[in-house]
Amino acid sequence: MRDRSSKSASYSVDLVLMTAMGDKLAILLARNSSERERWSVPWRIPQSGEALDAAANRAAHDALGESPAWTEQIGAFGDGKRHPSEIDVSVAYLALVPHETATLRAGYTWFQVADLPALSPRQRAMVEGATQTIQSRLDQAPIAFRLLPATFTLSELQQMYELLLGKRLHKASFRRALQAAWLVEPTDEWRSEGRGRPAQLFRYLPKKRRRAHRGVRFDFLYP
Amino acid sequence: MRDRSSKSASYSVDLVLMTAMGDKLAILLARNSSERERWSVPWRIPQSGEALDAAANRAAHDALGESPAWTEQIGAFGDGKRHPSEIDVSVAYLALVPHETATLRAGYTWFQVADLPALSPRQRAMVEGATQTIQSRLDQAPIAFRLLPATFTLSELQQMYELLLGKRLHKASFRRALQAAWLVEPTDEWRSEGRGRPAQLFRYLPKKRRRAHRGVRFDFLYP
DNA sequence: GCGAATTAGTCACTTTCTGTGACTAAAGTC
DNA sequence: GACTTTAGTCACAGAAAGTGACTAATTCGC
Numbered sequence: 001m002r003d004r005s006s007k008s009a010s011y012s013v014d015l016v017l018m019t020a021m022g023d024k025l026a027i028l029l030a031r032n033s034s035e036r037e038r039w040s041v042p043w044r045i046p047q048s049g050e051a052l053d054a055a056a057n058r059a060a061h062d063a064l065g066e067s068p069a070w071t072e073q074i075g076a077f078g079d080g081k082r083h084p085s086e087i088d089v090s091v092a093y094l095a096l097v098p099h100e101t102a103t104l105r106a107g108y109t110w111f112q113v114a115d116l117p118a119l120s121p122r123q124r125a126m127v128e129g130a131t132q133t134i135q136s137r138l139d140q141a142p143i144a145f146r147l148l149p150a151t152f153t154l155s156e157l158q159q160m161y162e163l164l165l166g167k168r169l170h171k172a173s174f175r176r177a178l179q180a181a182w183l184v185e186p187t188d189e190w191r192s193e194g195r196g197r198p199a200q201l202f203r204y205l206p207k208k209r210r211r212a213h214r215g216v217r218f219d220f221l222y223p
Numbered sequence: 224m225r226d227r228s229s230k231s232a233s234y235s236v237d238l239v240l241m242t243a244m245g246d247k248l249a250i251l252l253a254r255n256s257s258e259r260e261r262w263s264v265p266w267r268i269p270q271s272g273e274a275l276d277a278a279a280n281r282a283a284h285d286a287l288g289e290s291p292a293w294t295e296q297i298g299a300f301g302d303g304k305r306h307p308s309e310i311d312v313s314v315a316y317l318a319l320v321p322h323e324t325a326t327l328r329a330g331y332t333w334f335q336v337a338d339l340p341a342l343s344p345r346q347r348a349m350v351e352g353a354t355q356t357i358q359s360r361l362d363q364a365p366i367a368f369r370l371l372p373a374t375f376t377l378s379e380l381q382q383m384y385e386l387l388l389g390k391r392l393h394k395a396s397f398r399r400a401l402q403a404a405w406l407v408e409p410t411d412e413w414r415s416e417g418r419g420r421p422a423q424l425f426r427y428l429p430k431k432r433r434r435a436h437r438g439v440r441f442d443f444l445y446p
Numbered sequence: 447g448c449g450a451a452t453t454a455g456t457c458a459c460t461t462t463c464t465g466t467g468a469c470t471a472a473a474g475t476c
Numbered sequence: 477g478a479c480t481t482t483a484g485t486c487a488c489a490g491a492a493a494g495t496g497a498c499t500a501a502t503t504c505g506c
Binding site: 170172173176177180192193194195196197198 | 463464465466467471472473474475
Binding site: 393395396399400403415416417418419420421 | 492494495502
């Protein structure tokens with residue numbers, strides 16, 4: 001990548017930037033000229049005094065020309081897995097953009113996560129971690145909304161959840177849950193998508209949520 | 224701390240080691256001789272080639288003489304907040320031990336998380352992150368069991384959940400959910416705790432879980 | 447010894463939530 | 477105008493959660 005000024009720096013910031021392309025998740029990769037793998041996740045070495053998320057944001061700006069709709073740290077990766085550079089530890093960030101409005105700079109390409117080229121072991125672990133983070137935080141953070149444009153139909157939102165969860169959802173149940181959670185509000189616009197009845201457009205409704213006052217749910221997955 | 228060999232190292236591993244003392248959460252702090260704050264979370268600079276979790280485990284061993292019952296990375300902290308040393312970035316680990324069996328080496332003390340002494344800003348952020356991680360992963364990882372001895376009564380388990388969740392639970396609901404999740408198995412031991420009927424002892428039952436096959440739950444908390 | 451107090455463990459009832467199929471509505475296609 | 481397609485809603489059955497009351501086994505006070 002760029003800023004390889006200090007070859008001895010011991011940590012990097014790596015960016016797993018994801019989007020939804022059609023019905024597949026995709027990840028942004030940068031073409032490498034000098035490293036062993038032909039492609040890699042964008043990464044930067046923080047400049048002196050630069051915060052970690054600032055470095056992640058810089059990597060995103062270099063690729064997109066704008067800030068992602070969502071950015072969140074995944075964790076620090078090291079522990080023996082090889083990185084594109086000789087860096088000991090890499091702090092990975094997950095970032096999301098809606099595919100509709102994203103335009104890529106030269107040297108960057110979207111790859112479907114199901115069909116990635118060879119990546120360094122450490123970066124492959126980061127991609128793995130990023131997809132797990134998405135699934136696990138889907139019900140705590142507005143992940144799905146950050147992958148959609150500002151307004152969307154409820155069918156589009158449902159399809160996004162189906163993509164992220166990897167399973168079909170029942171329309172009536174989905175909408176009932178959505179209503180109960182006060183997550184969206186209708187706009188006065190409608191969209192006619194070729195055939196079929198036009199759909200109303202909605203927008204995400206960030207709001208002070210009253211904490212769910214449920215008891216324990218042992219929906220555990222762990223061994 | 225110790226191993227201050229390379230003052231120029233740019234990242235550390237910091238350990239937020241927690242336990243349940245009575246009905247309060249407590250955290251392990253190490254007394255400082257030279258740093259600005261009198262107390263700090265134990266931290267280490269990874270030795271060359273040492274993995275991040277190995278460094279966290281080393282910090283735990285130095286304090287306890289044994290490995291924690293649970294260890295998990297929380298994330299990397301930097302972003303301007305001051306650390307005990309001049310280190311740029313610190314990778315924080317959450318670790319758990321049952322209070323009953325933990326014995327501390329000299330220079331280490333438990334503090335209730337509600338009543339901590341002055342800590343460096345970065346370490347305070349880590350403690351904050353650790354408590355959030357505990358709450359958010361309580362239903363995905365055996366957090367409560369790692370804070371209890373190998374065998375325990377169901378009342379003790381319920382009290383642990385009440386402590387971690389910060390709210391009372393109904394006994395019948397708690398046990399019903401526990402049964403449905405196949406999380407514990409009875410031993411043939413009973414414990415008489417002074418007055419009242421003796422309680423059967425249970426142990427944690429790690430097991431291949433069948434994935435919860437539920438739909439979406441918009442139990443969101445986010446703004 | 448015996449009743450009160452205390453803690454464990456279970457049951458049964460009510461309320462709430464979820465899964466699901468069927469229904470109506472509004473557009474385009476032929 | 478009949479048929480197809482997508483949006484949006486309803487209503488019912490079944491499952492799950494909230495809750496109070498009940499039985500069980502022990503210690504304490506007298």
